[in-house]
Amino acid sequence: MYYSSKRRGEDGIAAIIDFLLSNARLVLGVGGAAVLGIATLAVKKLIERAGRPPDDEKPDKKMTDSWEELGLVGASPKLLRKGIEGVVMKQITAATKKADLSQPAPLPQPQKNEAEANPRRRRMDLCVLTFADRLQQYYRTRVCLPADEVSRAKQRALDIATEIHAFLHSKHADMPLGEMTLGGSLLDDLQVVKADHACLLIPLQLESSLWTPIAGEDTFLGHPQYCMVRRENLEYFPRGRSYWDRHLLGGYLSSRLVAEQLGKSIMESMNWPSLIGTLECEVRPVLGSPALKLEIRSLSENSSDDEEKLFISVLPMVRLGEMTLAAQPEITGSFDYVWYQSLYTSETARLASLDQSGGGSEVRRKCLKTLKAVCRNCPALHRLTGAQLSNVILHMSEKESDWSESAFADRFQQAITELIGYLEMGVLPSYFKPAVNLLQGFSEDDIDEMGFMLYCAVSEPEILLI
Numbered sequence: 001m002y003y004s005s006k007r008r009g010e011d012g013i014a015a016i017i018d019f020l021l022s023n024a025r026l027v028l029g030v031g032g033a034a035v036l037g038i039a040t041l042a043v044k045k046l047i048e049r050a051g052r053p054p055d056d057e058k059p060d061k062k063m064t065d066s067w068e069e070l071g072l073v074g075a076s077p078k079l080l081r082k083g084i085e086g087v088v089m090k091q092i093t094a095a096t097k098k099a100d101l102s103q104p105a106p107l108p109q110p111q112k113n114e115a116e117a118n119p120r121r122r123r124m125d126l127c128v129l130t131f132a133d134r135l136q137q138y139y140r141t142r143v144c145l146p147a148d149e150v151s152r153a154k155q156r157a158l159d160i161a162t163e164i165h166a167f168l169h170s171k172h173a174d175m176p177l178g179e180m181t182l183g184g185s186l187l188d189d190l191q192v193v194k195a196d197h198a199c200l201l202i203p204l205q206l207e208s209s210l211w212t213p214i215a216g217e218d219t220f221l222g223h224p225q226y227c228m229v230r231r232e233n234l235e236y237f238p239r240g241r242s243y244w245d246r247h248l249l250g251g252y253l254s255s256r257l258v259a260e261q262l263g264k265s266i267m268e269s270m271n272w273p274s275l276i277g278t279l280e281c282e283v284r285p286v287l288g289s290p291a292l293k294l295e296i297r298s299l300s301e302n303s304s305d306d307e308e309k310l311f312i313s314v315l316p317m318v319r320l321g322e323m324t325l326a327a328q329p330e331i332t333g334s335f336d337y338v339w340y341q342s343l344y345t346s347e348t349a350r351l352a353s354l355d356q357s358g359g360g361s362e363v364r365r366k367c368l369k370t371l372k373a374v375c376r377n378c379p380a381l382h383r384l385t386g387a388q389l390s391n392v393i394l395h396m397s398e399k400e401s402d403w404s405e406s407a408f409a410d411r412f413q414q415a416i417t418e419l420i421g422y423l424e425m426g427v428l429p430s431y432f433k434p435a436v437n438l439l440q441g442f443s444e445d446d447i448d449e450m451g452f453m454l455y456c457a458v459s460e461p462e463i464l465l466i
Contacts, residue, residue, distance in 0.1 A: 131461055132409035138465045139366065143192050143373040150186070153195035153310055156296055157182050159279050160312055161200050167270050168202075168262075176243055178203035184313075185386065188348050190365065192373040196310055202262065203317045209233070210242050211253065213320040216341065217435070224433040225341045226332060227325050229253040229318055249337050255327035256336040258316050263292050266314060286311070290329040343432050347390045350431070354397050363403045367411050368393050374464045380453040383446055384419075388438045392418050394431040413461055416454050423451040 129137075165180050184199040185191040206229070214228040230252055231245070239245045247257040267285035276282055276299070286293040291313055298308030316327040318339060325339035332338040355362045371389045375381040392415055397403070403411065422428040422439065426447060430436035439447070457464045 134462060134465055135370070135409050135412060138373075139370050142377070142465075143369050145191060145193075145195050149195045150191075152308075153186060153198065154182070156279070156281060156310055157186070157198040157200070157312055160283065160294065160296065163275060163279070164200065164266055164270070164314070168265060171265060171269065174243065176205035178205050178319075183315075183345075190348065190369060190372070190386065192369050193376050197313070198310070199313045199315055201315050201317050203319055204244065204258065206244060206253075206318060206320060207242055208320065210237055211244075211320060213318070213323045213325065215323075219338075221335070221338070224430075224435050225343070226335065226338045227323065227341050228337055229320070229325065229339060252337040253318070253339075254337050255316070255332065255339050256329055259292060259327045259329060262314065262316055266292065266294075343430065344387070346432055347387075347394065350394060351390065355403070358403050361403060361405050363405060363408050363411060364393050364397060366408060367415060370412060371415060377466075378453065378464065380449050383442065384450065388428055389415075391428060391431045391438055392422070395429075413458075416457055416461070416464075420451060420454050420458070423447050423454070 161180055161182055168175065168177065180203070181201050182198055183201050184197065186195060186198045191197070210232055212230050212232050214230055216222070216224040216226045219226065219228055231239075231242075231248055234251075239248065244253055244258075247254050247261070249257065272283040272285070281299055282297045284295045284297070286295050293314070294312045296310040296312065300308060318325040323341060324345065325341055328340045328342075331340050351364050351368065355364050358364075368386070368390055371384075371392075372386055375384040375389070396411070396415060396418060400411065400414065426437075426439055428438040430438055442450075
């Protein structure tokens, strides 16, 4: 009678242990679940021995089981990388078979769907997804944006751009401006996690006979992306012949003065509160930032503070010849006459061209978006932006030919390895301007933190998908 009661208690404890094991991987991760499983199996086997009759096993068999338990408890963590999950599953299978043999034959019952009849099996199936499956699931659920969210963000950005265009043409009718356009990752289908930022490009119309772009390599700064715009022929065409002469600084067009004029007009002169009813959203200039930026909030009561927030960066642009320059004081710093040559358009076009020539699989862009989402969601990697990640993909494309859909997980893991190599050297050359080091702005602590996180992901890539 006592023995029978003990078996019922054992079943209850075993059920609790099974529940813990099936959910530990979700809470502790793969490595933690394996360690917990090893220790729990040893305890479970001790419980089984306590409930057996004294003469159910031979002494030498008991001794063998004891050594197995000690081996499980004292297993080296290095085994986690060498198939420890297989060892755990083997032990679970053996214990399950032994329990089945000790139970009486079950009565015949009507057959049910296997998934419905065994929810534990369903949970186990979810736990044994391959990394490629997990990565595809992460891309679908965490990377890609809902179409309606993207559409709303684009429409709001377009409404804001229309208001700014109308105001500047009415307030500064003599200011020669080109056609304003929206740009950035939101328009290029490269935005991830949230549709929360866009760029408004305001091109300045400059007379090609009066203005000449100076490449960054030819300036005293020597930075390939820090360019200048020089005023020409002042002896024949004195100051005042061009509208933009009022923004000259030492014979060069000042990006700071241009940004200040547009900033005063857009941020201060425009009556944004009066447009709430028209735009059906609240627009606020972002104060205290060197960049010209607007914050747009939804008026919906059902939306949270961060759910319906959109930022629009206003970028004055200069296009002369093949060079496209932007006034971005948040990048160029205290150099008032320096214009920044962004390579975003060239990099994005190159990625799209490579994907198109490779059969239209778009795995490069898919890999880039996944990396961007991982870095945005992981605090240790949030310093890595699309600029560094897109160049990693472009460099990989020079030596890797297989960019098929089936190679998505392999290319993702390869990108992690490539990033570690660049961080170890402290140098990530720009694809279009190799003299530019895209890691130049990172401190040693930043590089160490990012490198450690990526190094851990080499053996356990699932940690990046949390």
